Amino acid sequence: EVQLVQSGAEVKKPGESLKISCKGSGYSFTSYWIGWVRQMPGKGLEWMGIIYPGDSDTRYSPSFQGQVTISADKSISTAYLQWSSLKASDTAMYYCARLKPDGDDAFDIWGQGTMVTVSS
Amino acid sequence: DIQMTQSPSSLSASVGDRVTITCRASQGISNSLAWYQQKPGKAPKLLLYAASRLESGVPSRFSGSGSGTDYTLTISSLQPEDFATYYCQQYYSTSWTFGQGTKVEIK
Numbered sequence: 001e002v003q004l005v006q007s008g009a010e011v012k013k014p015g016e017s018l019k020i021s022c023k024g025s026g027y028s029f030t031s032y033w034i035g036w037v038r039q040m041p042g043k044g045l046e047w048m049g050i051i052y053p054g055d056s057d058t059r060y061s062p063s064f065q066g067q068v069t070i071s072a073d074k075s076i077s078t079a080y081l082q083w084s085s086l087k088a089s090d091t092a093m094y095y096c097a098r099l100k101p102d103g104d105d106a107f108d109i110w111g112q113g114t115m116v117t118v119s120s
Numbered sequence: 121d122i123q124m125t126q127s128p129s130s131l132s133a134s135v136g137d138r139v140t141i142t143c144r145a146s147q148g149i150s151n152s153l154a155w156y157q158q159k160p161g162k163a164p165k166l167l168l169y170a171a172s173r174l175e176s177g178v179p180s181r182f183s184g185s186g187s188g189t190d191y192t193l194t195i196s197s198l199q200p201e202d203f204a205t206y207y208c209q210q211y212y213s214t215s216w217t218f219g220q221g222t223k224v225e226i227k
Contacts, residue, residue: 037164045156045164045207045218061215062121095163105211106154106169113163 002026004034004096004111011117012086019082020114022096029077030054033099035107036070036081040092050099051079086118122146122210126219132227139195141222143208148188152212155184155193158221159204167206168193198224 007021022034035050049060053072060070072079079096094114097107123146133139143153151171156164166175168184171191181196195202203226208219 044221045158045209047209047216047218059214097163100169104154104169104173105152105216106166106175106209107156107164108166108169108175110163110165 002098002109004098004109006094006096006111006114009115009117011119013120014086014088014118016086016118017082017084018086018116019080020094020116022079022081022111024077024079024098027098030074032101034072034079035097035099036068036079037095037097037107038064038092039095039113048081048094053077053079086116088118088120090116091118092116121215121217122149122213124208124210124217124219126206126208126222128222129220130223130225132225133198134227135198135200137198137227139198139202139224141193141206141208141224143186143191143193143219145189145191145210145212149210149212151187152210153184153186153191154209154211155182156207156209157202157204158207164207195224 036048038046048064096111098109153171154169155167158164172184
């Protein structure tokens, strides 16, 4: 079964760092782009960026460039999203998702989401 | 960024109704459009891509159409499991954007 499994919910304080993960299985992890999508409480979806685990080529949404870092470790089929200094406004659900392979940049497989809560 | 505007923001419908949701882009996107369904507490699910291509496993009551800047998602006969929020997403530009969502509620 093709799936993406994300790390568990996190509760952090402002200023702390955080790295959440997304592990792929059931397919060739290095051959598909993986993206990250933010959903703030009660709000819509926002694309953050994507990475190609095969060579770590990474693209960011202008809205998130410099705010987060996307990385991947292909040896363990895992992508990451990290913050160096969290803010309360980073409180959201974060989804990883796989990009379709055939030139249509739609997300066909989604992780279950990781809830990040930043509060003092 | 290309702005994506969905209408309506919400609608109430009955089981069996035909439902249409519209997504308008701020510039032409050449059918580079996907539709997703999201139920409360769940991850989004891909329904259609390339504006009108049905994702594998998605019921045929879902269909998509459009061109240029204007696109529609149609549910031909609304089923109980279709009550959810629907999002469009453009992938024409290098900075992908989603619509704000349309919540489909039970009348």
